[in-house]
Amino acid sequence: MxxxxxxxxxxxxxxxxxxxxxxxxxxxxxxxxxxxxxxxxxxxxxxxxxxxxxxxxxxxxxxxxxxxxxxxxxxxxxxxxxxxxLLPVAGDARARAVMWMFAALNTVEPPILELANATVLERDRPWSQERLPLVRDRVRDRLCQLAARLGDAEWLDGTFSAADLLMVSVLLRLRSSGLLDEFANLAAYVARGEARPAxxxxxxxxxxxxxxxxxxx
Amino acid sequence: MxxxxxxxxxxxxxxxxxxxxxxxxxxxxxxxxxxxxxxxxxxxxxxxxxxxxxxxxxxxxxxxxxxxxxxxxxxxxxxxxxxxxLLPVAGDARARAVMWMFAALNTVEPPILELANATVLERDRPWSQERLPLVRDRVRDRLCQLAARLGDAEWLDGTFSAADLLMVSVLLRLRSSGLLDEFANLAAYVARGEARPAxxxxxxxxxxxxxxxxxxx
Structure with missing residues (x-):
């Protein structure tokens, strides 16, 4: 179809x-x-x-x-x-992959969306420069936790899955902010995603x- | 277990x-x-x-x-x-229920989280009062679109599902803001969720x- x-x-x-x-x-x-x-x-x-x-x-x-x-x-x-x-067929591994899909979109992406709003929609507002470090710190807190969990693993939970696809896509939005480069393992993780032929x-x-x-x- | x-x-x-x-x-x-x-x-x-x-x-x-x-x-x-x-067993109805689960958490909740940050974390910041209407408008835009789609339907897509459970839960966060009351059908939708014995x-x-x-x- x-x-x-x-x-x-x-x-x-x-x-x-x-x-x-x-x-x-x-x-x-x-x-x-x-x-x-x-x-x-x-x-x-x-x-x-x-x-x-x-x-x-x-x-x-x-x-x-x-x-x-x-x-x-x-x-x-x-x-x-x-x-x-894109997903383990069944069982606990599948439930964990779905968990990381939701984590990418509901835990990691919201502060990144807020940063995008702060840098684009509110760029010319009087509070923009003073507020930005606060918003960046919210993103940094999440990245710090994510980096700690990922460690030196290749992907979030075993083999590549739709969860990595979404998490890498979410993190890619941070490239221009410089925040990603503060976490070497996350930067390498994103690079692994980008290197996939698909x-x-x-x-x-x-x-x-x-x-x-x-x-x- | x-x-x-x-x-x-x-x-x-x-x-x-x-x-x-x-x-x-x-x-x-x-x-x-x-x-x-x-x-x-x-x-x-x-x-x-x-x-x-x-x-x-x-x-x-x-x-x-x-x-x-x-x-x-x-x-x-x-x-x-x-x-x-909590979910249709299979087919298109199930895919649409999952769609609304993600919509609740990745499209409707992020501006609501931003409003929570604005009213709690940034309450005492110098820009707080001037910025708040902007953040409320972002939430209002989403509610307006959601209200238009829901219309006078009882639930988001046919019978009650996990999607309604999440959407009602997300909207409940708005009660103290007064924004929910601007949309009578959304307020009634949330009330239907709250009325469920579960x-x-x-x-x-x-x-x-x-x-x-x-x-x-």
Whole structure:
């Protein structure tokens, strides 16, 4: 059955791979599943046709026959359930992989989203410079705990899983902040994720759409 | 097999049911599964013994034989997978329920966490009063989208599921802000969740530990 996802017509990050469609592309590439992409403009994202697919007016969405999903974590989980290679088949190892999926999105990502709000949405507010160290410290606290748990392990819990896919994707948002470089094992962990051929293909696919266009012509 | 969860020895909310163990208690009550509770002090939460169970030093945790889980969303999902009544058995309806679980925790809860940080952690900062309306508007935007999707439906997608359990729990954090009352259908949705006998039992169980103690004696 044909799978269609949505992505930004023009990603705010200019092709750095931080838009959430990259997470879904990565999962589909790990699973070896072909997919189509429908690009959506910022304007169209808030129109009824797209809101019918995604009530929060964001990307990505996932369509497969009659099934329509939004919410990246759920899309990645669905792909992982349908195809081998992204989740342990059953038992405690599977429950722990799901645990780390939720941890990436509900424990590690929220302070990172808050940092993004502080540096982008509130950049020009009078409190911006004074408040920023506080927000960075909240992220640093989480990274410190995550680094302590990861130690020198290759992945979060045994072999690579959808949990690593999401955690690496969440941590990638920190690259420009410099915070990731304070934790050598986390930086190496992220680099291992980026080195996977499936990630490389996902990254290249979004870059092909979002890379800055040369002027003129 | 005996199930043991952890909870605050003394919850910061004084028994309002907002600590995340209430979410797990609610799921266990919906499933009709007995459980034990081990109370953890703020000090003990940051000690090695608890960090071995929960790398981020929080509650709740979930122990069942050799399986140790942290992260509320994952614990609720595990309970829903093991017992009837919290998730559709299979197919598209199940995928959509999981979608709403992630939506509650990764799309609706992050701005609510940011509001909690703004009103608690940053209450005495010089920017507090000027910044608060901005943060409240971020929450309001999400609620507006959620209210539009819910409409006059009873639950998010057909019958009550773990997704409603998490979404209601997330929205309950807003009660003291007054924001919930701006959306009549969301307020009614939360009230339907609270009216469930399983929620009532979960709430009473945490209140028995956290209710303010009378002075004297």
């Amino acid at each position: 044909t799978i269609t996802i949505t992505a930004f017509e023009c990603s705010p990050d200019g092709g750095k791979g931080l838009a959430r469609d990259t997470r879904v592309r990565w999962a589909l590439e790990e699973a070896g599943v072909p997919y189509q992409v429908r690009l959506v403009s910022f304007h169209a994202m808030k129109e009824p046709a797209h809101l019918a697919l995604h009530p929060f007016g964001q990307i990505p969405t996932y369509e497969e026959g009659d099934l329509v999903l939004f919410e990246t974590g759920a899309i990645v989980f669905h792909i992982a359930e349908q195809h081998a290679g 990630y490389q293909r996902a990254f290249a696919a979004q870059l092909a759409i979002n890379a800055p266009k040369p002027l003129g012509g | 005996t199930i043991t969860i952890t909870a605050f020895e003394c919850s910061p909310d004084g028994g309002k049911g907002l600590a995340r163990d209430t979410r797990v208690r609610w799921a266990l009550e919906e499933a009709g599964v007995p459980y034990q509770v081990r109370l953890v002090s703020f000090h003990a939460m940051k000690e090695p013994a608890h960090l071995a169970l929960h790398p981020f030093g929080q509650i709740p945790t979930y122990e069942e034989g050799d399986l140790v889980l942290f992260e509320t969303g994952a614990i609720v999902f595990h309970i829903a997978e093991q017992h009837a009544g 929620y009532q039992r979960a709430f009473a169980a945490q209140l028995a530990i956290n209710a303010p103690k009378p002075l004297g004696g």
